[in-house]
Amino acid sequence: MHRRTRSRLSLIAAATTLAALSLCPPAAAFPIPVADAELPDLVTVDAIRTHLQNLETIAAYNGGNRATGTPGYDVTAQYVTDQLRRAGYTVTRDHYSFEQWVEHSDPVLTQTAPQHREFTPGDDFLSMAYSGAGDVTAPAVPVDATGADSGCEDADFADFPAGAIAILKRGTCTFEEKAARAADAGAVGAVIFNHGDTPNDTGPINGTVSNPAAIPVVGASTEVGEALLAAGDGLELHLKVDASVEEAHSYNLIAETRGGDRNNVVVVGAHLDSVAEGPGTNDNGSGVAAVLEIAKQLNRLGTPRNKVRFAFWGSEESGLIGSTSYVERLSEKERERIALYLNFDMLGSSNYARLIYDGRNELPGSVPAPSGSAAIQKVFEDYFTARGLAAEPTEFSGRSDYRAFMLAGIPSGGLFSGADGTKTAEQAARYGGTAGEQFDPYYHTADDTLAHINWASIDELSDGAAYAVEVFADSTLPVNGVAPLRARTLAEPSFDRCGDRWER
Structure with missing residues (x-):
């Protein structure tokens, strides 16, 4: 009698479980139509x-x-x-x-030698976010400025004269790396110009060096970069970035x-x-x-x-x-x-x-x-x-x-x-x-x-x-x-x- 009752209860429990399962809707196919x-x-x-x-x-x-x-x-x-x-x-x-x-005033980029040429902020160049502050007039020297990896290796700065402004081309490494290597080599500023590989990459670079740089850094248009390279020996620039980092x-x-x-x-x-x-x-x-x-x-x-x-x-x-x-x-x-x-x-x-x-x-x-x-x-x-x-x-x-x-x-x-x-x-x-x-x-x-x-x-x-x-x-x-x-x-x-x- 006891064994038959347990068997019957087991059948009832199983039936109840199946009934409960039948009430659960099947998982919907992905995605919702x-x-x-x-x-x-x-x-x-x-x-x-x-x-x-x-x-x-x-x-x-x-x-x-x-x-x-x-x-x-x-x-x-x-x-x-x-x-x-x-x-x-x-x-x-x-x-x-x-x-x-925070940038407090417009940046300045002026060619002072071998001839005078003014560049316009916004149209020709922009300060890079987290650029260091500075106001310098110094010789400007290209750093492997025809290659895609300009300024990406310490060897690029082997003969760089301390106290000069580095002219760099946008390329394979980050702006932060370029600016840091330039500063380590004794540069007092950096101008990074756009590579011009596509129509959307010819204007001034709206860039960031990501972390505060030790020197002023600006991003210039392809046209400005080509003009600076064409100036030849005796190139001198006035570069100014008026900015600070605040909490x-x-x-x-x-x-x-x-x-x-x-x-x-x-x-x-x-x-x-x-x-x-x-x-x-x-x-x-x-x-x-x-x-x-x-x-x-x-x-x-x-x-x-x-x-x-x-x-x-x-x-x-x-x-x-x-x-x-x-x-x-x-x-x-x-x-x-x-x-x-x-x-x-x-x-x-x-x-x-x-x-x-x-x-x-x-x-x-x-x-x-x-x-x-x-x-x-x-x-x-x-x-x-x-x-x-x-x-x-x-x-x-x-x-x-x-x-x-x-x-x-x-x-x-x-x-x-x-x-x-x-x-x-x-x-x-x-x-x-x-x-x-x-x-x-x-x-x-x-x-x-x-x-x-x-x-x-x-x-x-x-x-x-x-x-x-x-x-x-x-x-x-x-x-x-x-x-x-x-x-x-x-x-x-x-x-x-x-x-x-x-x-x-």
Whole structure:
């Protein structure tokens, strides 16, 4: 009797288990079909336009910009915080300190011999960020200035006369390395001129030596470099950089969904600051507005399977400082919990293209992307294909906040509408707009305003961003296998860019 009862109970338990299992829906196939996605419909152009109008108003009444360390930045942060709190998020300020390079007056570069020639800051040359301060007049000497590795070896400076200004060509090593070797050889200044290998690499170099240099360093155009080399013996220059490095403080804003797997976090980011020259409505009000609206609407879809963390980065325009500080302060366990990073920086360029970050490393200017980045790229590509819209890869060059995540081995991706690059005839045929002009002619100027936003670009790219967030909030299977640990076997990437400034 006892044995028969136990057998019967076992059958009942098994049946109950099977019934319970039958109530559990099977795992959904990856990804969510484009036609079934809800978030792109919830994230509307009208809502993004309202955010952009508000950000531009904040800039207009606070000195004309939203740069880090300004009232415009603080009020922008308060606006984003208020919007997120109304949508049910807890928002934290992630504080950091950094060394901020500050230029106090225009730099000077003048040829004083064998003939006099004035060069114009902005048009002919620019100070490099973290250049040392100095005001020198001295002989100028080329350092292997016809080779791609100019100044990249100690041997290049074997016969360099102490007390001279080094003339160097942009090439294979970083500007920091060139400047340090020049200083070690006794140079009192350095002029690094653009190589001119492509049409976009002929103007003055908007570069950085990354860490404070011992000597003044400027980045000149190809034309200036050629003129200095043609001057021959007896070349003398007056070089002046008036700058200092000061301790500064700022903060990122971080908010995340209440639910979702905390061991498999999808991070979505955009930089909160503008340049000092203007309101930054496209750069990067457009990314902020899109990410903010995605965060607000995601809560309407219920609890995601994966936790989604929204980040609004500070000090991007000063050299990716906010995002870099954030990633570097994460513990290894915290980094391993991040499944992937999505970056949205400039989505409304007036002469736009639909650009997807190059997770497959197809472009020569891209660094090796961490494993899983190609899957992120494919999600965006498949979305635009399903919508009947052309798209193409853009370089992982180090110009935006994905840089720190990639250096940490975290799969990364995102969308971009173009900045100071030039649209080709093929791109104009594909996306419309004007060939031969910049994607955003108003980039980093006072004219980066609502009047110059391309709303078709906002519509298409914000929908693509929303779709990717909805997909990865549900599953990150092809990116990381939803595993807590993942192999990271690629060589460490070495970026040419830190934000908008060239490093080499």
